[in-house]
Amino acid sequence: MSPSRRSPAPDKACIDAVDLARSVAAEVGRPEWVGAPLDPEVEDTRLVTHYFTCLDPAYPGWTYAVTVVRASRAKDVTVNEVVLLPGEGALTAPEWVPWKERLRPGDVGVGDLLPVEEDDERLIPGYAQVPDSELDAEGVDQQMVWELGLGRRQVLSETGREQAAERWYNGESGPRSPIATAAPARCATCGFLTPLAGELRQMFGVCTNEYAPDDGKVVSLDHGCGAHSEVRTPVSKNDPAVPVVDELGYDHIVFDDTAELELVSSDS
Incomplete structure (x- = not known):
């Protein structure tokens, strides 16, 4: 077992170099920013x-923090480095977070590139790589092949579909948004809804009403807004009602038998 290392003996010249250390700190910052000296720390021999x-x-x-050093057999003390060190309660930068964890929806702008990792759980390999020339020669439906993933290197995995469905359904285009709860009807009955392809068509579609707030966006079938295709202009209640004349009915009048009726001629 190696013997324990002894603490280095403090070098008197380095310990006494307080004024030198203060002047260097003042050069880095400002003289009025350098406060009272604290206890020095012996780093090593003559350090x-x-x-x-x-x-x-x-x-x-x-x-x-100003570190001074004296070379062996030298009389003068020189400065090794000067830095600012944070203490307890100091304002410091937050802990570094990788860019992948910092990225938020909408951060990708014009000209930005977002690399996709090879092991991204949202993607799986496509079913096949089919050249366009072979598809044309065999007369295969290009749209069907594209929806199945043929000709694409990667397609959406089940995990990717579940994540997208959960994100869309719980977002502003889902059934719990304020505009959906106040809507007169659901998107499932709207003529402006275009269903998605594949499994997602069971829950989502794309709004095609240019006046709707979700135009061109994916909406859930139980979403809704005031631009539903079945909304009609309400009848104004301020218009006066058309008078109704009853020409067939009559009023039954009962006269008192004891009353004397006087016939008045129209010529009198």
């Missing part, structure tokens, strides 16, 4: 780090 409180308003809780 000492001096600490000063940082008074810069932009760096509360930080400390200037």
